[in-house]
Amino acid sequence: xxxxxxxxxxxxxxxxxxxxxxLSFTYQGSERRALSGVSFVQARGEMIGIIGASGAGKSTxxxxxxxxxxxxxxxxxxxxxxxxxxxxxxxxxxxxxGTVGMVFQDFEAQLFSTNVAHEVAFAMEQAxxxxxxxxxxxxPALEAVGLAGFExxxxxxxxxxxKQRLAIAAVLALGPDIIVMDEPTTDLDPxxxxxxxxxxxxxxxxxxxxxxxxxxxxxxxxxxxxxxxREGEIVAEAPPDQLLTRLDLLEGHGVHPPEINRxxxxxxxxxxxxxVDHAEALIRGHLPGLAHDDGSPAIELRAAPAxxxxxxxLVEVEHLxxxxxxxxxxxxxxxxxxxxxxxIAIIGQNGSGKTTLAKQIVGLLKPESGRVTIxxxxxxxxxxxxxxxxVGYVFQNPDHxxxxxxxEDEVAFGPRNFGLAPEEVKRRCAEVLSAVNLExxxxxxxxxxxxxxxxxxxxxxxxxxxxxLLILDEPTTxxxxxxxxxxMSLVSELNAAGIAIVMITHTPWLVAAYxxxxxxxxxxxxxxxxPVREFFAADxxxxxxxxxxxxxxxxxxxxxxxxxxxxxxIERLAKYR
Amino acid sequence: MPIYLYIERTGVLHRxxxxxxxxxxxxxxxxxxxxxxxxxxxxxxxxxxxxxxxxGAWPNFYRLRWLFxxxxxxxxxxxxxxxxxxxxxxxxxxxxxxxxSLLFGLGRGLxxxxxxxxxxxxxxxxxxxxxxxxLSTLGVPYRAGFAITLAFRLAPLFMDSAITVYQAQSLxxxxxxxxxxxxxxxxxxxxxIPVFMGALRKANATAMALEARGFGRISxxxxxxxxxxxxxxxxxxxxxVAIGAIYFTIYYTGYGAIPLR
Numbered sequence: 001x002x003x004x005x006x007x008x009x010x011x012x013x014x015x016x017x018x019x020x021x022x023l024s025f026t027y028q029g030s031e032r033r034a035l036s037g038v039s040f041v042q043a044r045g046e047m048i049g050i051i052g053a054s055g056a057g058k059s060t061x062x063x064x065x066x067x068x069x070x071x072x073x074x075x076x077x078x079x080x081x082x083x084x085x086x087x088x089x090x091x092x093x094x095x096x097x098g099t100v101g102m103v104f105q106d107f108e109a110q111l112f113s114t115n116v117a118h119e120v121a122f123a124m125e126q127a128x129x130x131x132x133x134x135x136x137x138x139x140p141a142l143e144a145v146g147l148a149g150f151e152x153x154x155x156x157x158x159x160x161x162x163k164q165r166l167a168i169a170a171v172l173a174l175g176p177d178i179i180v181m182d183e184p185t186t187d188l189d190p191x192x193x194x195x196x197x198x199x200x201x202x203x204x205x206x207x208x209x210x211x212x213x214x215x216x217x218x219x220x221x222x223x224x225x226x227x228x229x230r231e232g233e234i235v236a237e238a239p240p241d242q243l244l245t246r247l248d249l250l251e252g253h254g255v256h257p258p259e260i261n262r263x264x265x266x267x268x269x270x271x272x273x274x275x276v277d278h279a280e281a282l283i284r285g286h287l288p289g290l291a292h293d294d295g296s297p298a299i300e301l302r303a304a305p306a307x308x309x310x311x312x313x314l315v316e317v318e319h320l321x322x323x324x325x326x327x328x329x330x331x332x333x334x335x336x337x338x339x340x341x342x343x344i345a346i347i348g349q350n351g352s353g354k355t356t357l358a359k360q361i362v363g364l365l366k367p368e369s370g371r372v373t374i375x376x377x378x379x380x381x382x383x384x385x386x387x388x389x390x391v392g393y394v395f396q397n398p399d400h401x402x403x404x405x406x407x408e409d410e411v412a413f414g415p416r417n418f419g420l421a422p423e424e425v426k427r428r429c430a431e432v433l434s435a436v437n438l439e440x441x442x443x444x445x446x447x448x449x450x451x452x453x454x455x456x457x458x459x460x461x462x463x464x465x466x467x468x469l470l471i472l473d474e475p476t477t478x479x480x481x482x483x484x485x486x487x488m489s490l491v492s493e494l495n496a497a498g499i500a501i502v503m504i505t506h507t508p509w510l511v512a513a514y515x516x517x518x519x520x521x522x523x524x525x526x527x528x529x530x531p532v533r534e535f536f537a538a539d540x541x542x543x544x545x546x547x548x549x550x551x552x553x554x555x556x557x558x559x560x561x562x563x564x565x566x567x568x569x570i571e572r573l574a575k576y577r
Numbered sequence: 578m579p580i581y582l583y584i585e586r587t588g589v590l591h592r593x594x595x596x597x598x599x600x601x602x603x604x605x606x607x608x609x610x611x612x613x614x615x616x617x618x619x620x621x622x623x624x625x626x627x628x629x630x631x632x633g634a635w636p637n638f639y640r641l642r643w644l645f646x647x648x649x650x651x652x653x654x655x656x657x658x659x660x661x662x663x664x665x666x667x668x669x670x671x672x673x674x675x676x677x678s679l680l681f682g683l684g685r686g687l688x689x690x691x692x693x694x695x696x697x698x699x700x701x702x703x704x705x706x707x708x709x710x711x712l713s714t715l716g717v718p719y720r721a722g723f724a725i726t727l728a729f730r731l732a733p734l735f736m737d738s739a740i741t742v743y744q745a746q747s748l749x750x751x752x753x754x755x756x757x758x759x760x761x762x763x764x765x766x767x768x769x770i771p772v773f774m775g776a777l778r779k780a781n782a783t784a785m786a787l788e789a790r791g792f793g794r795i796s797x798x799x800x801x802x803x804x805x806x807x808x809x810x811x812x813x814x815x816x817x818v819a820i821g822a823i824y825f826t827i828y829y830t831g832y833g834a835i836p837l838r
Contacts, residue, residue, distance in 0.1 A: 097791035417750030
């Protein structure tokens with residue numbers, strides 16, 4: 001493994017797809033370099049993964065590959081980017097579209113048309129292709145992404161995964177040799193993520209040169225090489241089997257290493273697992289005592305019994321039904337109770353009704369039939385503000401509430417609206433800013449904070465109202481591993497302090513590592529409501545729900561164990577050494 | 578609930594050539610512009626209602642019913658009060674009600690409602706791609722035409738975002754309905770700032786995605802969909818020219834004005 005790549009190829013030397021030499025960029029108004037002397041090459045047909053914490057320069061690098069930088073972003077740009085041997089200097093973004101396709105994280109922002117066929121045709125129209133040419137290319141492009149037959153559909157009616165695959169089809173139709181994907185699955189549910197990564201693997205098999213920026217290192221095992229970035233530099237570059245086993249290096253750079261590699265390392269197995277099957281084989285080879293001759297598991301598979309919570313419910317939902325005007329039923333006969341101190345994860349595909357249920361609990365929506373009670377009082381008879389001290393709701397996007405000039409004013413907004421005395425407002429601000437670790441930023445402009453900090457600020461501004469139940473809608477979306485950990489430590493501490501937590505999430509490892517109860521929703525109905533361990537023990541439910549267990553949990557199941565974290569699995573497997 | 582107004586149908590209005598649809602929009606605006614009297618506005622109102630029926634646009638009118646009510650009521654009452662011409666029926670110094678002010682107020686309300694209704698019928702029958710083609714055929718530069726139609730596409734997303742921000746601030750105890758009219762407007766700052774910032778981010782992301790797909794590479798892109806000109810387009814165009822001419826004549830002869838006595 002190279003720890004500081006310095007290979008600089010010139011156009012004449014090899015048939016390279018991408019060649020980047022000494023690339024540096026500083027955004028206008030910033031003193032820090034977003035990229036600093038970055039050099040790497042990509043051979044034709046190679047798949048490169050780029051990892052690193054937020055702010056490492058991954059997206060900046062990706063945007064240099066099709067001239068979005070420096071064309072869209074003013075700043076100080078140095079170095080050479082060459083595509084298929086041709087330096088890009090002086091070219092416009094639109095001129096490169098046919099050679100370098102770019103897929104962005106926000107799939108909503110890259111769909112412009114009213115039907116799928118037209119969406120795919122859009123780039124070809126811009127290239128001046130004839131109608132015949134377009135018609136010849138649309139079918140294969142949609143087929144390649146598994147959307148054949150979707151031609152007349154309105155893109156806004158597709159699922160998240162389908163939308164992102166459509167964005168890829170729209171790029172493919174132009175026939176680029178290189179596709180750059182900037183965190184293409186961040187906003188997707190597990191099923192959508194799986195769809196997109198299956199597609200990425202098939203594109204690789206077709207010989208396309210791919211560059212994929214991704215936080216989930218497990219999804220980058222199929223890469224030929226992975227680049228690890230920090231503070232605008234490539235600090236390591238190696239094939240997955242070499243880089244993804246450097247657990248301390250990855251964690252030290254804010255990257256989540258594959259948990260199954262952590263298990264292997266702890267058991268003294270110096271190897272990289274390609275997948276759960278491979279990890280199982282490696283462990284069985286290393287711990288022969290685990291398996292019986294007949295292949296049956298050595299350890300009895302048993303979920304821990306649910307602990308009873310005797311406290312009266314904080315929230316009760318009874319026979320709740322709801323539909324948006326003119327639409328199908330979004331919530332169907334929902335029944336549940338939330339008690340003080342609980343930590344609940346609500347999971348389910350996009351559109352399964354998770355956020356609608358949360359909005360019913362906080363009073364932003366009224367039941368069609370059935371009822372919601374908050375501390376015994378009928379929700380329908382209360383305005384949302386009347387229960388702000390009982391139930392707080394943190395929206396998925398912190399930018400949907402931030403508006404004040406300083407962090408402290410943002411937090412003080414809620415308490416001031418409730419007419420609290422200035423001293424009390426100040427006291428609460430100090431308390432919650434300390435809890436979310438933003439006490440040194442109280443005078444900062446909230447719009448200049450990083451995404452993780454803005455997310456914690458949003459939590460703080462709701463916490464300032466001292467709710468007994470906090471509902472967090474996908475609190476870790478768009479955060480890197482380090483920020484996710486920080487956010488979840490905060491949430492765990494709040495829970496330990498007695499605040500009940502309801503977390504809507506798509507991230508399997510968060511559910512396994514932090515929640516104690518799981519509510520699984522599908523098409524507006526509760527499919528499962530019970531302890532986490534019981535949920536991950538229910539094989540049929542898992543396979544039918546499109547929710548994937550974390551790899552470490554899936555690995556534990558191979559040995560008859562229900563391990564929710566790598567540490568738990570290591571501890572149990574260590575007995576067989 | 579769909580966030581866009583377009584309704585998938587195969588009616589005659591849907592099948593009109595995009596250029597004719599954009600021309601129709603222009604002619605209706607033109608015609609409404611020239612006259613003030615409610616009776617002169619009535620025929621065009623009936624024409625719009627017939628178009629709405631033909632286009633199957635009633636669900637969109639239902640969705641926007643409160644907007645129509647607000648526009649008609651607010652405009653009518655405001656102009657009734659501030660149009661201070663003609664012999665007074667009631668004169669309370671600030672409020673001056675006359676037959677002319679009643680007619681003028683009602684005419685203004687109808688006028689705005691008809692402009693809004695024309696837009697609803699247009700958006701119910703016209704895809705944004707057709708809108709771009711229509712503008713382009715009428716001589717609007719492609720980039721400008723695309724930007725206009727993109728605004729129509731993004732507007733519902735910004736509305737959606739505004740509703741979410743409103744909900745987020747309400748949950749933090751914010752009362753939007755406190756104080757007088759000016760104070761109430763000022764109290765929307767906690768909504769306006771996040772929506773504006775979000776709009777800037779969304780616009781930037783969309784612009785990058787457009788360029789990355791080759792937008793602007795050539796000045797006159799080709800069109801994936803063929804829009805042949807049919808006999809109905811010629812007939813519709815002639816009818817629209819006649820409507821425009823009739824309304825200009827009504828204006829020119831003074832029949833569309835409000836009599837002051």
